[in-house]
Amino acid sequence: MTLQLTNDRFSIAIDRSKPVPITEQITTNLRSAIMDGLLEPGARLPSWLDMATRLGVARGTVKAAYERLTDEFLVVSAGAAGTRVAGRKPVTPTLPTRQIARPLQGIERGFSLAPLPFQIGVPAQDAFPAKLWSRIRTRAVREDAMAPVGPPDPRGHPELRAQIASYLAISRGIRCVPDQIILTSGYKNGLFLAITTLQLHGRSVWMEDPGYPIAKMGLELAGMTVVPVPVDDQGIRVDRGIALAPDAGLAVVTPGQQAPTGVTMSPSRRRELLDWAKREDAWIVEDDYLSELQLTGRAAPALAAEDTHGRVVHVGSFSKTLSPALSLGFLVAPLAMAERFGEVAACLNPAPNPTTQLALASFLADGHYLRHLRHMKALYMERRNALRECLGQDLIMQDVSGLAVPIRLPKGFSDVALAQQALGRGIAPLPMSVWHHNREDAQPGFLLGVTNLRKGHLEQACGTLRELIAAGA
Ligand SMILES: Cc1ncc(COP(=O)(O)O)c(C=O)c1O
Structure with a gap:
């Protein structure tokens, strides 16, 4: 339901079906009216009671919205004389329009994204001891809050x-x-x-x-x-x-x-x-x-x-x-x-x-840390062996003890272009040439991270990779 409070200068629309709290809706409406000059400096706002009755909301809801605007120096409360729009018109800064590229374009696929199969550098998401960690962290928050506050x-x-x-x-x-x-x-x-x-x-x-x-x-x-x-x-x-x-x-x-x-x-x-x-x-x-x-x-x-x-x-x-x-x-x-x-x-x-x-x-x-490392070694070993089996020895370049398996691509391939296509298909092999500083020496290839290769996803990920390589050959 939408409630409307209109006078000749401005209107407030409240929509109860929105997931936004009513107080916030009132604050946003009033803030825009002040910033846009619809409510002039010195203009008197309706009393809490009046506004609350007209909008069909609780008095406390309007009061909270007015307090928020007072904190933002947009309105001033003058006790019995009511609440007025602050004397000085707030300056609205114009936002710069220039685009700012995010860091590490071409190296990282983005930030705070869920890892994709083959992505390197991210530990197994499904094996992080989340419950244990949150219990320990909650205890640490409590201890920290009780500790004397001096510079750490x-x-x-x-x-x-x-x-x-x-x-x-x-x-x-x-x-x-x-x-x-x-x-x-x-x-x-x-x-x-x-x-x-x-x-x-x-x-x-x-x-x-x-x-x-x-x-x-x-x-x-x-x-x-x-x-x-x-x-x-x-x-x-x-x-x-x-x-x-x-x-x-x-x-x-x-x-x-x-x-x-x-x-x-x-x-x-x-x-x-x-x-x-x-x-x-x-x-x-x-x-x-x-x-x-x-x-x-x-x-x-x-x-x-x-x-x-x-x-x-x-x-x-x-x-x-x-x-x-x-x-x-x-x-x-x-x-x-x-x-x-x-x-x-x-x-x-x-x-x-x-x-x-x-x-x-x-x-x-x-x-817990030593135990976690032991557990991860076993899990990663299992995932690496499964990858080897699924991919077959023809693609794998060499065996290494790290958490990624290198594969060589045919000469003349652009591993960077292929990795870009792979992202579109939901896998994230790492193009090896980006890691070569002398690009002339670089053999095209991929590094395939094993950490996030869960059983149910492995076959499909390997299938997609083979298809991409075959189509690019
Ligand atoms: C070679 C290397 N060193 C260090 C790191 C870890 O960096 P940080 O601890 O800053 O996340 C990474 C992560 O991908 C890496 O690949």
Whole structure:
């Protein structure tokens, strides 16, 4: 039912069938009338009672609408003299018309979207322990609300930093004290903090080729000169790095499982890289994005575990092991740099949301994190094997221990164009060429994420992929 209040200047229409509360409908009507000049400064509004009777609503509903407009400085209440439109006409800013493109066009398919089959980088949505997490988080919200309100530690909650330090000792072989750990909002934030703290702007940086395109873009945006360094079956080619940019101030690497090839950096390559950093006073950012989430065998220890000269900044993230929605990660600062990292965090980049940190601290302390990782390894292994079986060996390029399976496409194919078509068909294979910095070297191919391949969807996803490849051949 629509109720109408009309005078010669304006009208208010209330529609009870709309899901919008009546108070809000009255507020919106009055606000528009004031902004559009239909109600002039100084004009008197009907009394609550009068308006309520004419609209057939409760007096309190009108009162609440008037109070809201008073809070917005659009009307002034003068007690018995009633409510009047405020004296100064509000300025309505004109909105800019220029289109603003969202970030990472051509790299990310969008943000906050449900993952599609083959999409990489998102953990299994169906296996996130949602009930347990919400119970722990609710408890953390309560604890946090009762805690004394002082500025939180900008490096992160002490309890969480202590938990992460013990996790790293057990799972990644890193010996560090909690004060070396700085909480971040994820890997990218850790990279930013490292570049800023180590004052690397303007320097050259070795970046694995192929390698994570967002890190490449980030390094460039931070004013660094990116030098792509090829990767082979032992990891980054340190000899090529030295030949291409001997004066680089930083190397960004994924030693655990090279992204995207999945190769684990060999012991000799690790030594070469650490020796180079020591010799040249250069830094290494270790992107440990998968932590110990390696599907076959035990994950190799972190590079930071072997760093006796304090040149490695170990950067971890909970995006792939738990959920990107947590927006939590951490870095381990070399001991001699820990104070400086702490100062930079305090002045420029304090740790994110303390309540989520507190919840994560309990999740780790109660053993849920290690259990979850064990569970995920088994699940991802099962999903990867099912994918292999469904796809057949003819398409699969090589076996890797990571969470994505690489497939090669025929020469001359545009993997980017095919990936675009695939999105239209509801699957999201990742075009490999986007990860190659020297595009001439790039073989067209796809990376197929296994994490979200549920049983009921697998056959159809593989069928669609085969059809697309056959039609494009
Ligand atoms: C190679 C690599 N490193 C790190 C990350 C994680 O980034 P963040 O923690 O900022 O979500 C990703 C995510 O896709 C990645 O592919």
